[in-house]
Amino acid sequence: MSEDRKKELFKELHEAVVEYEEDRVAAAAQAVVDEGIDAYEAIMDGLAAGMEEVGVLFDSQEYFVPEVLMCADALYAGLDILRPHVDMTGREAVRGEVVIGVVEGDVHDIGKNLVKMMFEVAGFTVHDLGADVPLDQFVEKQISTNSDIVALSAMMTTTMMGMKKAIVKLKEKNPNVMIMVGGAPVTGEIADMFGADGYSENASNAVSEAIKMVGALRTM
Amino acid sequence: MAMTSKERVLNLIKGKPLDQVPASSGFGNVIVAGLEKYNLRFAHVHLDAQEMADAAAATVEIVGIETPIVPFDMGVLAEALGARLNTYPHSEDLLYPTMRDKFVQTADDIVLPADMANAGRVPLVSEAIQILKKRFGDDYPVGSWILGPFTLASQVWDLNDLLKSSAKDPAKVEAILAKLTDALILEAKAYVDAGADFITLREMGATSDVLSPRMFKKTVKSWSEKILASIDAPKVYHICGGTDMIVTDMAEVGADAISVDQKNDVAATREKLGPEAVILGNVHPYDVFTAGTPEMVRTEVQKAIDAGVDSVWPGCDIWPATDAENLKIWVDMVHSMEPRRKA
Numbered sequence: 001m002s003e004d005r006k007k008e009l010f011k012e013l014h015e016a017v018v019e020y021e022e023d024r025v026a027a028a029a030q031a032v033v034d035e036g037i038d039a040y041e042a043i044m045d046g047l048a049a050g051m052e053e054v055g056v057l058f059d060s061q062e063y064f065v066p067e068v069l070m071c072a073d074a075l076y077a078g079l080d081i082l083r084p085h086v087d088m089t090g091r092e093a094v095r096g097e098v099v100i101g102v103v104e105g106d107v108h109d110i111g112k113n114l115v116k117m118m119f120e121v122a123g124f125t126v127h128d129l130g131a132d133v134p135l136d137q138f139v140e141k142q143i144s145t146n147s148d149i150v151a152l153s154a155m156m157t158t159t160m161m162g163m164k165k166a167i168v169k170l171k172e173k174n175p176n177v178m179i180m181v182g183g184a185p186v187t188g189e190i191a192d193m194f195g196a197d198g199y200s201e202n203a204s205n206a207v208s209e210a211i212k213m214v215g216a217l218r219t220m
Numbered sequence: 221m222a223m224t225s226k227e228r229v230l231n232l233i234k235g236k237p238l239d240q241v242p243a244s245s246g247f248g249n250v251i252v253a254g255l256e257k258y259n260l261r262f263a264h265v266h267l268d269a270q271e272m273a274d275a276a277a278a279t280v281e282i283v284g285i286e287t288p289i290v291p292f293d294m295g296v297l298a299e300a301l302g303a304r305l306n307t308y309p310h311s312e313d314l315l316y317p318t319m320r321d322k323f324v325q326t327a328d329d330i331v332l333p334a335d336m337a338n339a340g341r342v343p344l345v346s347e348a349i350q351i352l353k354k355r356f357g358d359d360y361p362v363g364s365w366i367l368g369p370f371t372l373a374s375q376v377w378d379l380n381d382l383l384k385s386s387a388k389d390p391a392k393v394e395a396i397l398a399k400l401t402d403a404l405i406l407e408a409k410a411y412v413d414a415g416a417d418f419i420t421l422r423e424m425g426a427t428s429d430v431l432s433p434r435m436f437k438k439t440v441k442s443w444s445e446k447i448l449a450s451i452d453a454p455k456v457y458h459i460c461g462g463t464d465m466i467v468t469d470m471a472e473v474g475a476d477a478i479s480v481d482q483k484n485d486v487a488a489t490r491e492k493l494g495p496e497a498v499i500l501g502n503v504h505p506y507d508v509f510t511a512g513t514p515e516m517v518r519t520e521v522q523k524a525i526d527a528g529v530d531s532v533w534p535g536c537d538i539w540p541a542t543d544a545e546n547l548k549i550w551v552d553m554v555h556s557m558e559p560r561r562k563a
Contacts, residue, residue, distance in 0.1 A: 064428070064432040065431070066386050069384050070388070110380065110383075158316070165313075
């Protein structure tokens with residue numbers, strides 16, 4: 001397998017995600033499968049890398065939310081093709097299960113959906129509770145799935161305050177669960193104040209935070 | 221003879237001379253102290269005209285704000301069009317109502333009620349306006365507000381679909397916004413007919429945090445223009461979130477004043493729009509009024525004054541769990557402001 005060919009296809013996946021060209025992503029993903037290239041590498045170095053660039057374009061206000069959503073669709077077009085071919089041997093150790101949702105009173109879920117997508121890209125199993133999720137549902141889902149991580153999202157300062165209570169309740173039921181928080185008004189400081197174990201500034205960084213958390217859990 | 225609060229607020233909005241700058245806002249300013257005064261539950265005040273009026277009046281009485289404003293939740297028109305309102309009646313925490321069941325897939329799903337003035341809670345809000353008018357006579361202006369069609373669309377139509385269609389299927393978005401615009405024109409008319417003295421049009425869904433300035437110009441601006449043209453009362457155009465790149469457009473939609481939040485660089489906005497523009501804003505309602513120390517309130521209010529606002533407004537609704545004392549500091553500072561046009 002030529003290194004150049006791999007690079008070529010990963011670059012194609014990356015660019016097609018950035019250009020939000022679903023068909024182009026799908027075609028490149030299919031080529032990866034047909035040519036026996038490692039699907040997981042293609043996901044990380046092609047699709048995820050593309051989405052990281054999309055994040056930069058969004059931060060610099062070249063892309064806005066409609067573009068980001070279309071890029072996410074393009075990414076999923078590739079992910080759907082590649083995921084069944086991913087070989088997780090040796091990789092499960094740093095993956096895990098995540099419960100994710102937007103706290104009660106808050107219906108903004110685009111950010112949460114992007115984080116969910118990145119978790120899926122990285123091979124986590126995601127239990128998505130959606131938006132406007134009552135506290136107790138986070139607790140119930142974490143218990144019933146025995147998830148390693150609960151990721152809480154809020155887009156408004158006022159609904160963010162509900163995270164504090166959620167974290168207390170979750171830790172009461174299961175002191176070992178790792179809690180990650182994120183969303184527009186959330187900062188590292190607030191995450192610490194609320195007793196969260198991790199804080200995600202953006203979708204890409206949510207995954208690296210989660211990997212750290214799962215790593216920490218595995219050593220307990 | 222000194223001007224009344226009503227004269228001051230309406231002159232403020234219209235950019236006319238003032239003998240004193242009024243402490244005001246264009247959107248909800250209910251506080252817990254007010255709810256307690258009238259023995260009200262937040263989840264219920266949206267559902268009863270007297271309670272809604274009392275909650276609004278309380279802030280005037282306790283804090284000295286000069287604008288009683290109704291309604292408080294953003295669901296009135298969505299509900300009138302068929303969506304379900306969730307007031308979280310069983311929640312321990314204070315939550316603003318949200319909408320359930322986004323029922324719009326195409327413009328055909330939007331059916332305007334034959335009599336908007338009597339649809340859903342429109343008559344309830346109208347009654348609250350009337351109660352406030354009777355109560356405050358000619359001393360205070362009763363304010364009301366409506367959403368812009370883009371923001372309203374996000375309540376009744378899947379947001380992902382709305383945003384992607386803005387790029388991929390603009391005709392579909394246009395058809396939906398056209399109908400919602402007609403609905404909003406009727407809602408504003410109902411409130412003005414009930415006696416509302418000024419109206420704020422809130423199009424926060426179109427912030428540059430979400431939509432490109434180009435998309436704002438192409439997809440949102442003209443609908444705001446149409447609605448504002450139909451309103452026969454002093455009017456304010458409000459967008460919270462990032463607005464630096466669209467202030468010139470905001471100033472062109474036909475409102476008497478614009479309202480922006482803490483993300484706006486007001487000094488730069490003032491540069492762009494010139495000394496005659498009426499700019500209202502832009503203190504962070506939560507970080508400053510709710511969570512801030514009195515010192516922080518003073519600092520941030522002064523910043524807004526120095527940046528060149530015509531009056532200091534909160535950047536959005538005042539969060540109910542806000543201390544009256546912080547708001548009183550703000551009210552006093554506004555009263556001590558030098559009017560940009562002195563009467």
